[in-house]
Amino acid sequence: MARKGLFITLEGVDGCGKSTQADLLVQELEAGGREIVRLRDPGGTRLSEKIRLVVLDPGNDEMCDECELLLYEAARAQLVREVILPTLERGATVVCDRFYDSTYAYQACARGLSPQMVDAANELGSCGVRPDVTIVFDLSPQEALRRATVERTDRLEGEGTGFQERVREGYLQLSAREPERVRKIDAAGSVEIVRARMLAALRDFLK
């Protein structure tokens, strides 16, 4: 079936504020009368949420990088087939907190897996589904850490600011590679200021 809905993804280093902005974006889109399905990757289906628990559990510290990559892709494939594709086919809008750009930034740029291998894994895990537009909330990891209100506990968040610097660099590479789709905005400043920047970056999709 043809895909009719709009697929928006939100990306950034841990603590960049994208989940707060996702709430605001959903409100804005709903006020415009659209049907919105908000999701997170990894997650969003029964199986994908189970995989999320495994991949983020700090107790699984023996996990090798290839295992980590494949778990993210497995969770994503289930999310795409079970929820994202049917939603887009019926013409609703999907707002997804992270998608395959996270895998490029975290598993290729930060972990150091081969970018070509990660691109191929992303093709499989996404079942070939590409976001129409992606907002990258660009923030220094130091600033993200200053903002954190709760103690960080998951496996990836525990990797430290050097790791998050490489993640940030990965997103900058992606926005240079695909500037039309991957739109970087400055995520420093108040919630209201960042919201305005996000809506401006999405202007051509919000008409």
Ligand code: TMP
């Ligand atoms: P979240 O807390 O923003 O939902 O993301 C979960 C963590 O998983 C976050 O630290 C980023 C990481 N992650 C990857 O390393 N690779 C991926 O492909 C995805 C989707 C997330």
